[in-house]
Structure formats: structure tokens, C-alpha cells
Amino acid sequence: MNVEDLLAEAMERQVSHVQAPPTLGRTVRSRHRAHVIRFRVAGAALVTAAVAVAVPVALGTGRTAPAPAASSPTSGQDTAVVDSVTMPDVTGMKTADAVAAVRAAGLGLEGPEPSGTADEIVVTQKPAAGTELARNSLVVLRSMPRAKDPQDLGDLGDGRTFGGIHIGYLPEGLAWDRWSGKNGFGRKSYATSFSPGGDGTKGYGVEVVVYEGEAVRHVRSRMGTVPSVEIGERRGYLGNLTDGGEVIEEPREDTTATIGFLLRDDLAVEVYISPMYVKKVDAPAELKKIAEGIEAAE
Amino acid sequence: MTDEDEAAFDEFLAARSTSLMRTAILVCGATSHDAEDLVQHALEKVYRHWPRIRSDNPEAYARRIVVNAAISKARRRRLIQEITFARPPETAAPSPDLDLRDALFEELRRLPPRMRAVLVLRYWEDQSEAATAALLGCSPGTVKSQAARGLARIRERMNVTEGAMP
Numbered sequence: 001m002n003v004e005d006l007l008a009e010a011m012e013r014q015v016s017h018v019q020a021p022p023t024l025g026r027t028v029r030s031r032h033r034a035h036v037i038r039f040r041v042a043g044a045a046l047v048t049a050a051v052a053v054a055v056p057v058a059l060g061t062g063r064t065a066p067a068p069a070a071s072s073p074t075s076g077q078d079t080a081v082v083d084s085v086t087m088p089d090v091t092g093m094k095t096a097d098a099v100a101a102v103r104a105a106g107l108g109l110e111g112p113e114p115s116g117t118a119d120e121i122v123v124t125q126k127p128a129a130g131t132e133l134a135r136n137s138l139v140v141l142r143s144m145p146r147a148k149d150p151q152d153l154g155d156l157g158d159g160r161t162f163g164g165i166h167i168g169y170l171p172e173g174l175a176w177d178r179w180s181g182k183n184g185f186g187r188k189s190y191a192t193s194f195s196p197g198g199d200g201t202k203g204y205g206v207e208v209v210v211y212e213g214e215a216v217r218h219v220r221s222r223m224g225t226v227p228s229v230e231i232g233e234r235r236g237y238l239g240n241l242t243d244g245g246e247v248i249e250e251p252r253e254d255t256t257a258t259i260g261f262l263l264r265d266d267l268a269v270e271v272y273i274s275p276m277y278v279k280k281v282d283a284p285a286e287l288k289k290i291a292e293g294i295e296a297a298e
Numbered sequence: 299m300t301d302e303d304e305a306a307f308d309e310f311l312a313a314r315s316t317s318l319m320r321t322a323i324l325v326c327g328a329t330s331h332d333a334e335d336l337v338q339h340a341l342e343k344v345y346r347h348w349p350r351i352r353s354d355n356p357e358a359y360a361r362r363i364v365v366n367a368a369i370s371k372a373r374r375r376r377l378i379q380e381i382t383f384a385r386p387p388e389t390a391a392p393s394p395d396l397d398l399r400d401a402l403f404e405e406l407r408r409l410p411p412r413m414r415a416v417l418v419l420r421y422w423e424d425q426s427e428a429a430t431a432a433l434l435g436c437s438p439g440t441v442k443s444q445a446a447r448g449l450a451r452i453r454e455r456m457n458v459t460e461g462a463m464p
Contacts (some may be wrong), residue, residue: 003456245449274427282436
């Protein structure tokens with residue numbers, strides 16, 4: 001049994017006795033009512049405050065407040081009055097700003113309000129910007145985590161040169177997706193990834209990790225356990241690995257096609273093809289080609 | 299909210315609330331009582347938007363709220379623990395009389411909250427890298443490195459512990 005399975009068992013054992021109480025539904029509804037009441041009380045307080053400010057102003061000027069506008073059209077004809085508003089362009093905006101812009105335009109949101117961590121941006125909107133809609137219509141926003149800029153390793157240009165290596169070959173259609181990490185795979189390690197069209201929001205295609213100094217032992221330790229492969233004149237390993245390092249013969253959802261090798265005694269590389277992308281390419285052949293094209297950067 | 303909405307919400311609760319509570323406990327290391335409070339808060343948000351979201355994967359919405367709230371809670375607990383005990387996180391190894399799974403769980407609890415959340419979602423909930431990334435609002439690359447790092451740390455410390463045992 002691998003460490004992931006043992007861990008899953010350990011977790012299961014800790015919580016298997018936990019059951020949601022049968023009163024949960026009632027409690028949730030009562031919390032909701034309390035929320036609505038709080039909201040109404042706050043609203044009433046605002047109205048009171050507004051009146052408290054407006055009355056002295058009206059009294060203080062010595063003028064009467066203006067008469068309210070006529071409440072119905074005076075044309076005498078039956079006319080349907082539609083209060084229309086324009087959908088703003090919110091793609092590329094931070095989620096919170098986009099939601100505020102939509103509300104300010106007099107529109108509402110359909111579906112759950114994006115919970116909006118600070119790093120999320122709106123990637124699609126329905127309808128398109130400029131569309132005329134009746135006030136209070138519902139619109140749809142879809143947000144995604146935004147690649148931080150700059151990331152751990154900063155702007156890598158095309159992403160092919162980093163951590164002391166250069167990547168000469170990548171499968172067609174992959175481009176740097178701007179994600180990079182430092183020391184995520186041990187000290188010192190550097191990683192970056194390449195995705196179809198450079199869009200990493202749907203998952204990476206290829207990830208490359210460079211191990212330096214002490215961290216090289218990570219790759220050395222796999223040399224004897226993962227099936228070996230020739231990479232030009234170097235020897236390396238190639239297989240489908242779980243996150244815990246177990247070798248599985250056939251690719252699965254929880255495995256990553258991996259090739260690893262030493263460039264020097266103090267510099268090693270691993271290349272992964274994601275479980276998603278592995279279905280689109282000949283993973284072992286592509287991994288070999290990528291590995292053969294990697295060299296120490298000048 | 300229509301009667302049909304109310305009935306669908308009850309069905310959703312019956313099917314998913316236990317799983318949400320378990321996730322909350324695993325991610326933030328809270329007691330059942332604390333986890334229940336956290337899940338109630340998340341479900342109240344779900345209930346508020348239920349008529350609009352019931353046909354659009356309400357579980358993912360609820361799970362995302364629970365996981366992120368649990369991570370925040372775990373961070374606060376960790377801070378309080380560190381202030382209270384001033385205990386370096388890399389010291390106390392699990393007691394040798396715990397069996398392997400208890401010891402593993404102890405090691406899981408000692409990981410940083412976000413790394414722990416990655417392991418819970420990936421290996422207990424069996425979520426894919428992409429789904430875990432979407433739930434946590436990070437890139438799949440980060441999920442991959444956090445999972446590998448978390449497992450390596452656990453394995454490393456378990457090896458040390460086993461080596462130290464008679």
C-alpha cells in the first residue's frame with residue numbers, strides 16, 4: 001500500500017464517525033432568517049439616518065422640498081416603459097471589481113456570486129459588453145485564478161530558459177503559462193509549466209522541474225526504482241508516477257507521466273505530462289523528445 | 299423559495315453535509331463542533347442563493363466555501379498555537395505507541411494548512427489536480443508541488459520515526 005492510500009485510510013479513520021446532525025437544515029434556515037433580519041435592520045437604520053439628515057437640510061434652507069415627479073406618464077397613452085441599461089465590459093477585471101461594476105450598472109448576477117479571492121479575474125461574461133438589457137436582469141460571470149505576475153521566478157519570456165537549463169523542444173501548441181515556483185519540490189528546486197495556448201487555467205500540459213545541489217538526491221533516489229530509459233547519451237527513468245513516487249504501469253487520473261535524468265552531478269531535471277494532456281499525446285515519446293532537447297544553459 | 303426548492307435543498311443537505319463536515323475537520327483540524335459551525339455558515343450562503351444555483355453544481359460552491367474557511371481557521375489556530383507554545387514545528391515526533399495510521403494523521407496535522415488541504419482534497423476526496431486547483435484558487439502546478447512536498451515531508455518524518463523506534 002502506498003503512502004497516499006495509507007494517508008487516505010488514516011483520514012477516513014479520523015472522521016468516519018462524524019455525521020451531520022439531523023437538525024442541520026433547521027439551523028441553516030434559522031441562521032438565514034437571522035441574516036435577513038440583520039440586513040433589514042441595517043436597511044432601516046440607513047433610512048432613518050437618511051431622513052435624519054434630509055429633514056434638517058430641508059428645514060434649514062427655508063424652502064420646501066421639491067414636489068415628487070409625476071408618478072405616471074402624462075401623455076394619456078398606454079405606454080410600456082422599459083428601463084434599459086448597458087452591460088459593462090468586465091472581463092479581465094478582478095472578481096470583486098467586476099461584481100461591483102455589474103451591480104452599479106443596475107444588473108444582478110445569475111448563479112453563485114464568485115467568491116472572489118484577490119487573485120481571481122473574470123474570464124467570461126454573458127451577455128457581451130454593450131448589450132442592452134432591462135434593469136435588474138441577471139448576467140453570468142465566470143472567474144478563474146489569475147497567474148500572479150511576477151511569479152516566483154519572474155518573467156521568464158518564453159519560459160524555456162530557467163533554473164540553469166534551456167528547453168529546446170516542446171510539443172506543438174504548448175506555450176509558457178506564466179506559472180513558476182521556487183523550492184516547491186525541495187530546496188533548491190525551480191519549476192514552470194507550459195499549457196495549450198499558454199492558458200494554464202484548464203490545467204498544465206507539461207511541467208519541468210529543475211533540482212539543484214542537495215535536491216538532486218530526489219532524482220537520484222528514483223534512478224533505481226523507476227524503469228530506466230536512454231535519453232541520447234544519458235540514462236534516466238521514465239514511468240507513470242503517483243505524487244508519492246509509486247510506479248504504475250498504465251496512466252491513471254492520479255498518475256503523472258514522468259521522465260527524470262541528471263544533467264550534471266549537481267543538476268537534475270524531471271519533466272511531467274499532466275493526466276489531462278497525456279490523453280492527447282504519445283506521452284513517452286514526447287517526454288523523451290523534451291528530455292533530449294534539454295541542456296544546461298550557458 | 300418554492301416548496302420544490304426547499305425539498306431539493308433538504309435532499310442536498312442529506313447527501314452532502316456529512317461529507318462537508320468531514321472535509322472541514324480534516325482541513326482545519328477542528329472539533330466536530332467547530333466544523334459544524336463552519337459548515338452551517340457555508341450552507342447558509344448556499345441556501346441564500348439556492349434557487350439560482352441548485353442546477354449549477356451547488357456542491358462545488360459549498361465545498362469551496364468550506365475549504366477556504368477551514369484553511370483560514372487552521373491558520374488562526376496555528377498562529378495561536380505557535381504563540382502559546384512557542385514550539386518549533388519540526389520538533390515533537392509522534393508518540394511511538396500510536397499505530398502507523400494515527401502517526402500519519404498526526405504528521406498531516408502538522409503540515410501548513412494549504413498543503414494539508416491539498417492532501418485532503420487529492421487523496422481523501424479523490425479530486426483531480428485541476429479540480430483541487432479550482433477549489434483552492436491556485437494553479438495545478440502549485441497543487442502538484444504541494445502534494446509532492448506534503449507526501450515527501452510525511453514520508454521523511456515517518457522514516458525518521460520508524461528508524462528511531464526499537
